[in-house]
Amino acid sequence: MVRINKRMKEVKKLFDRQKVYSLDNAVEHMAKFPKVKFDETVELHFMLNVNPKTSDQSVRGTVALPHGLGKKVKVVVFCKGELEQKAKEAGADLVGAQELIEKVEQGFMDFDVVIAAPDMMRDLSKLGKILGPRGLMPTPKAGTVTMDVAKAIKEIKAGKIEFKSDKQGGIHVGIGKRSFSKDKLLENINHLIDAVNRSKPNSVKGNLIRSLSLSSTMGPGLRITL
Numbered sequence: 001m002v003r004i005n006k007r008m009k010e011v012k013k014l015f016d017r018q019k020v021y022s023l024d025n026a027v028e029h030m031a032k033f034p035k036v037k038f039d040e041t042v043e044l045h046f047m048l049n050v051n052p053k054t055s056d057q058s059v060r061g062t063v064a065l066p067h068g069l070g071k072k073v074k075v076v077v078f079c080k081g082e083l084e085q086k087a088k089e090a091g092a093d094l095v096g097a098q099e100l101i102e103k104v105e106q107g108f109m110d111f112d113v114v115i116a117a118p119d120m121m122r123d124l125s126k127l128g129k130i131l132g133p134r135g136l137m138p139t140p141k142a143g144t145v146t147m148d149v150a151k152a153i154k155e156i157k158a159g160k161i162e163f164k165s166d167k168q169g170g171i172h173v174g175i176g177k178r179s180f181s182k183d184k185l186l187e188n189i190n191h192l193i194d195a196v197n198r199s200k201p202n203s204v205k206g207n208l209i210r211s212l213s214l215s216s217t218m219g220p221g222l223r224i225t226l
Contacts, residue, residue, distance in 0.1 A: 063195035068159030070177035090150035
């Protein structure tokens, strides 16, 4: 028999699993849940009106969250020559070429975003099986394969994130922290929803977003009306 702790008992009193909330009310309601000992990430979960098995219905894009994610984003940059100094000056957490590739091959994964210069992509392909499943492989579409590594670093550090539909036709993205004010959360959420809608494939008929829910790391999902 599963035991429910005191915090979850309090959550159950405040939470109606069958109810569908407005976005505004969902953010307000989430703020009432008992807090845990760390600052939870607030997440937005999309189910899309797409066929995930069809390549022309994949949804992918980037968005600059106006208030960032509320955490330090660790960025590694694969480049060489004069770009190395530019990357370091722009705030990259780790910069390198072949030696950095070998470090990742040996198990180093203490980073959130990967940026690469175009001339590194052939060598970086050997990390595809490591970075790919984690959604960390750099791509030109996301702006993470670029000669302007300094610009890419600054944008990511300022709150630019990537979103991508998964094999179930969903998108799951962190959009801030529970410590954020309601207005900051709403602004980040609306920027993300707008960006996802703008990424609608031409082959998708009707609304792109089928359903939407909001949650925190340790909290239940609140269904949001569309």
